[in-house]
Amino acid sequence: MNETLRRIVERLLGRPHEEPRTGAPSLDHAAMEALLRLERLAQIGRMTAAFAHDVRTPLHVISSTLESVGASPAGRGALRAELRAAQRSCKKVRSMLSDILDFAKGERGPVRDHPLEAAASAALSLVETTCAKRGIVIKRLWAKTPPVRIHLRAVEGVFYNVFNNAVDAMPDGGTLTVKTSSNKRRIWAAVKDTGAGMPAETLERLSSPGFTTKESGSGMGLYLSRQILAEHGGEIHFESQEGKGTTVFIRFKR
16 A cells, blocks of 8 residues: 555554554454545545535525516416425425435435436426526427336436526527337437537546537536436436537436
8 A cells, every 4th residue: 555545544543553463464444434435525626516516596586586586476376386486496405405315325315226217307496597597498209118226316416407508508599399108228318409509529528537519517426417417327428419409318227
Protein backbone atom coordinates (compact mmCIF):
# COMPACT_ATOMS: atom_id res chain seq x y z
CA MET A 1 0.00 0.00 0.00
CA ASN A 2 1.48 3.40 -0.90
CA GLU A 3 1.97 6.03 1.78
CA THR A 4 -0.89 8.30 0.68
CA LEU A 5 -3.38 5.43 0.67
CA ARG A 6 -2.09 4.26 4.05
CA ARG A 7 -2.68 7.71 5.59
CA ILE A 8 -6.23 7.84 4.20
CA VAL A 9 -7.04 4.38 5.56
CA GLU A 10 -5.54 5.16 8.99
CA ARG A 11 -7.50 8.42 9.20
CA LEU A 12 -10.75 6.60 8.45
CA LEU A 13 -9.96 3.67 10.75
CA GLY A 14 -8.75 5.88 13.60
CA ARG A 15 -5.75 3.59 14.14
CA PRO A 16 -2.51 2.54 12.40
CA HIS A 17 -2.97 0.03 9.59
CA GLU A 18 -0.65 -3.00 9.74
CA GLU A 19 0.20 -5.04 6.65
CA PRO A 20 0.07 -8.86 6.95
CA ARG A 21 3.45 -10.33 7.93
CA THR A 22 3.33 -13.07 5.30
CA GLY A 23 2.34 -13.06 1.68
CA ALA A 24 1.68 -10.07 -0.57
CA PRO A 25 0.52 -6.83 1.04
CA SER A 26 -3.25 -6.64 1.22
CA LEU A 27 -6.03 -4.72 2.92
CA ASP A 28 -7.74 -6.20 5.96
CA HIS A 29 -11.53 -6.17 6.24
CA ALA A 30 -11.67 -2.94 8.27
CA ALA A 31 -9.40 -1.18 5.80
CA MET A 32 -11.58 -2.29 2.91
CA GLU A 33 -14.65 -0.93 4.70
CA ALA A 34 -12.81 2.34 5.22
CA LEU A 35 -12.05 2.60 1.52
CA LEU A 36 -15.67 1.81 0.68
CA ARG A 37 -16.74 4.62 3.02
CA LEU A 38 -14.32 6.92 1.25
CA GLU A 39 -15.79 6.00 -2.12
CA ARG A 40 -19.28 6.56 -0.76
CA LEU A 41 -18.25 10.01 0.47
CA ALA A 42 -16.90 10.80 -2.98
CA GLN A 43 -20.17 9.69 -4.55
CA ILE A 44 -22.13 11.79 -2.06
CA GLY A 45 -20.09 14.78 -3.17
CA ARG A 46 -20.96 14.07 -6.79
CA MET A 47 -24.62 13.56 -5.90
CA THR A 48 -24.69 16.84 -4.00
CA ALA A 49 -23.30 18.70 -7.02
CA ALA A 50 -25.95 17.13 -9.26
CA PHE A 51 -28.65 17.84 -6.68
CA ALA A 52 -27.70 21.53 -6.52
CA HIS A 53 -28.08 21.70 -10.30
CA ASP A 54 -31.22 19.59 -10.69
CA VAL A 55 -33.12 21.22 -7.83
CA ARG A 56 -33.29 24.52 -9.69
CA THR A 57 -36.10 23.45 -12.01
CA PRO A 58 -38.53 22.22 -9.30
CA LEU A 59 -37.87 25.35 -7.28
CA HIS A 60 -38.45 27.50 -10.36
CA VAL A 61 -41.81 25.78 -10.88
CA ILE A 62 -42.74 26.53 -7.27
CA SER A 63 -41.70 30.16 -7.60
CA SER A 64 -43.43 30.81 -10.93
CA THR A 65 -46.58 28.95 -9.85
CA LEU A 66 -46.96 30.92 -6.64
CA GLU A 67 -46.26 34.14 -8.53
CA SER A 68 -48.94 33.24 -11.06
CA VAL A 69 -51.46 32.40 -8.33
CA GLY A 70 -50.77 35.64 -6.51
CA ALA A 71 -51.07 37.85 -9.59
CA SER A 72 -54.08 36.26 -11.29
CA PRO A 73 -57.70 36.19 -10.09
CA ALA A 74 -57.87 32.51 -11.08
CA GLY A 75 -60.97 30.45 -10.55
CA ARG A 76 -61.12 27.94 -7.75
CA GLY A 77 -60.48 24.92 -10.00
CA ALA A 78 -57.54 26.57 -11.74
CA LEU A 79 -56.08 27.60 -8.38
CA ARG A 80 -56.22 24.03 -7.14
CA ALA A 81 -54.43 22.79 -10.27
CA GLU A 82 -51.66 25.38 -9.82
CA LEU A 83 -51.22 24.44 -6.19
CA ARG A 84 -51.03 20.75 -7.07
CA ALA A 85 -48.18 21.53 -9.48
CA ALA A 86 -46.35 23.35 -6.68
CA GLN A 87 -46.94 20.48 -4.29
CA ARG A 88 -45.55 17.94 -6.78
CA SER A 89 -42.39 19.99 -7.13
CA CYS A 90 -42.01 20.26 -3.36
CA LYS A 91 -42.39 16.50 -3.11
CA LYS A 92 -39.67 16.01 -5.73
CA VAL A 93 -37.26 18.19 -3.75
CA ARG A 94 -37.96 16.19 -0.59
CA SER A 95 -37.39 12.95 -2.51
CA MET A 96 -34.04 14.18 -3.80
CA LEU A 97 -32.93 15.05 -0.28
CA SER A 98 -34.14 11.71 1.02
CA ASP A 99 -32.19 9.87 -1.69
CA ILE A 100 -28.98 11.64 -0.72
CA LEU A 101 -29.47 10.87 2.97
CA ASP A 102 -30.31 7.22 2.22
CA PHE A 103 -27.22 6.87 0.08
CA ALA A 104 -25.08 8.39 2.83
CA LYS A 105 -26.34 5.64 5.15
CA GLY A 106 -25.65 2.97 2.54
CA GLU A 107 -29.35 2.44 1.82
CA ARG A 108 -30.97 2.42 -1.62
CA GLY A 109 -34.54 1.66 -0.57
CA PRO A 110 -36.83 -1.16 -1.75
CA VAL A 111 -36.31 -2.73 -5.17
CA ARG A 112 -39.59 -4.04 -6.56
CA ASP A 113 -41.28 -4.90 -9.85
CA HIS A 114 -42.82 -1.83 -11.49
CA PRO A 115 -44.09 -1.02 -14.97
CA LEU A 116 -41.56 1.30 -16.61
CA GLU A 117 -44.26 3.84 -17.40
CA ALA A 118 -44.85 4.29 -13.65
CA ALA A 119 -41.42 5.87 -13.25
CA ALA A 120 -41.80 7.83 -16.49
CA SER A 121 -45.28 9.14 -15.58
CA ALA A 122 -44.20 10.33 -12.15
CA ALA A 123 -41.29 12.26 -13.66
CA LEU A 124 -43.44 13.68 -16.48
CA SER A 125 -45.82 15.20 -13.95
CA LEU A 126 -42.95 17.41 -12.77
CA VAL A 127 -42.34 19.00 -16.18
CA GLU A 128 -45.97 19.36 -17.30
CA THR A 129 -46.30 22.95 -16.07
CA THR A 130 -43.10 24.06 -17.79
CA CYS A 131 -44.14 22.26 -20.99
CA ALA A 132 -47.52 23.98 -20.99
CA LYS A 133 -45.93 27.41 -20.58
CA ARG A 134 -43.43 26.78 -23.39
CA GLY A 135 -45.93 25.29 -25.79
CA ILE A 136 -44.44 21.80 -25.62
CA VAL A 137 -46.88 18.98 -26.39
CA ILE A 138 -46.37 15.75 -24.42
CA LYS A 139 -47.18 12.47 -26.17
CA ARG A 140 -47.41 9.32 -24.05
CA LEU A 141 -47.21 6.05 -25.98
CA TRP A 142 -47.38 3.28 -23.38
CA ALA A 143 -47.06 -0.28 -24.64
CA LYS A 144 -47.97 -3.33 -22.58
CA THR A 145 -44.53 -4.34 -21.30
CA PRO A 146 -43.35 -6.68 -18.53
CA PRO A 147 -42.48 -4.97 -15.22
CA VAL A 148 -38.87 -4.12 -14.42
CA ARG A 149 -37.23 -4.71 -11.04
CA ILE A 150 -36.13 -1.24 -9.94
CA HIS A 151 -35.74 1.22 -7.13
CA LEU A 152 -38.69 3.32 -8.32
CA ARG A 153 -37.66 6.71 -6.95
CA ALA A 154 -34.11 6.40 -8.29
CA VAL A 155 -35.34 5.57 -11.81
CA GLU A 156 -37.88 8.41 -11.58
CA GLY A 157 -34.85 10.65 -11.04
CA VAL A 158 -33.25 9.31 -14.23
CA PHE A 159 -36.39 10.06 -16.24
CA TYR A 160 -36.68 13.49 -14.65
CA ASN A 161 -33.13 14.35 -15.70
CA VAL A 162 -33.82 13.19 -19.27
CA PHE A 163 -37.14 15.06 -19.48
CA ASN A 164 -35.59 18.21 -18.04
CA ASN A 165 -32.85 18.14 -20.69
CA ALA A 166 -35.43 17.57 -23.42
CA VAL A 167 -37.52 20.53 -22.23
CA ASP A 168 -34.42 22.74 -22.12
CA ALA A 169 -33.71 21.75 -25.74
CA MET A 170 -37.10 23.19 -26.82
CA PRO A 171 -37.25 26.77 -25.47
CA ASP A 172 -39.67 27.81 -28.23
CA GLY A 173 -41.99 24.82 -28.01
CA GLY A 174 -42.10 21.44 -29.70
CA THR A 175 -43.11 17.86 -28.97
CA LEU A 176 -41.88 15.56 -26.21
CA THR A 177 -42.70 11.93 -27.01
CA VAL A 178 -42.27 9.15 -24.45
CA LYS A 179 -42.72 5.59 -25.70
CA THR A 180 -42.24 2.25 -23.93
CA SER A 181 -41.40 -0.98 -25.77
CA SER A 182 -40.03 -4.45 -25.17
CA ASN A 183 -38.70 -7.54 -26.91
CA LYS A 184 -37.40 -10.91 -25.75
CA ARG A 185 -34.21 -9.39 -24.35
CA ARG A 186 -35.02 -5.87 -23.19
CA ILE A 187 -37.57 -3.41 -21.87
CA TRP A 188 -37.00 0.23 -22.70
CA ALA A 189 -38.36 3.74 -22.93
CA ALA A 190 -37.56 6.13 -25.78
CA VAL A 191 -37.71 9.86 -25.02
CA LYS A 192 -37.72 12.03 -28.15
CA ASP A 193 -37.61 15.81 -28.39
CA THR A 194 -37.90 18.07 -31.44
CA GLY A 195 -35.10 20.39 -30.37
CA ALA A 196 -31.98 21.45 -32.24
CA GLY A 197 -30.24 18.08 -31.87
CA MET A 198 -26.53 17.48 -31.29
CA PRO A 199 -23.54 17.02 -33.60
CA ALA A 200 -21.60 13.73 -33.58
CA GLU A 201 -18.72 15.27 -31.60
CA THR A 202 -21.07 16.20 -28.75
CA LEU A 203 -22.64 12.72 -28.72
CA GLU A 204 -19.19 11.17 -28.33
CA ARG A 205 -18.45 13.35 -25.30
CA LEU A 206 -21.69 12.57 -23.45
CA SER A 207 -20.06 9.59 -21.75
CA SER A 208 -17.42 11.83 -20.13
CA PRO A 209 -18.19 12.60 -16.44
CA GLY A 210 -18.94 16.28 -15.95
CA PHE A 211 -19.53 17.05 -19.64
CA THR A 212 -22.54 19.28 -20.29
CA THR A 213 -23.93 21.34 -23.15
CA LYS A 214 -25.51 23.83 -20.71
CA GLU A 215 -23.74 27.01 -19.64
CA SER A 216 -24.92 26.65 -16.03
CA GLY A 217 -24.95 22.84 -15.88
CA SER A 218 -22.63 20.59 -13.90
CA GLY A 219 -22.92 17.53 -16.15
CA MET A 220 -23.48 15.38 -13.06
CA GLY A 221 -27.13 14.60 -13.77
CA LEU A 222 -26.24 12.39 -16.73
CA TYR A 223 -23.31 10.83 -14.87
CA LEU A 224 -25.53 9.86 -11.94
CA SER A 225 -28.22 8.59 -14.30
CA ARG A 226 -25.67 6.22 -15.83
CA GLN A 227 -24.61 5.06 -12.37
CA ILE A 228 -28.19 4.42 -11.25
CA LEU A 229 -29.03 2.49 -14.41
CA ALA A 230 -25.82 0.47 -14.14
CA GLU A 231 -26.86 -0.58 -10.61
CA HIS A 232 -30.07 -1.92 -12.17
CA GLY A 233 -28.26 -3.68 -15.01
CA GLY A 234 -29.56 -1.00 -17.38
CA GLU A 235 -28.07 1.59 -19.70
CA ILE A 236 -28.76 4.92 -21.39
CA HIS A 237 -28.17 5.53 -25.09
CA PHE A 238 -28.43 8.68 -27.23
CA GLU A 239 -29.28 9.21 -30.89
CA SER A 240 -29.28 12.73 -32.29
CA GLN A 241 -28.94 14.74 -35.47
CA GLU A 242 -28.57 18.47 -35.81
CA GLY A 243 -31.89 19.99 -36.76
CA LYS A 244 -33.79 16.75 -36.08
CA GLY A 245 -33.88 16.50 -32.30
CA THR A 246 -32.61 13.89 -29.87
CA THR A 247 -33.87 10.49 -28.74
CA VAL A 248 -32.76 9.02 -25.42
CA PHE A 249 -33.18 5.29 -24.78
CA ILE A 250 -33.42 4.01 -21.19
CA ARG A 251 -32.98 0.23 -21.34
CA PHE A 252 -33.28 -2.66 -18.91
CA LYS A 253 -32.64 -6.37 -19.34
CA ARG A 254 -35.63 -8.73 -19.01
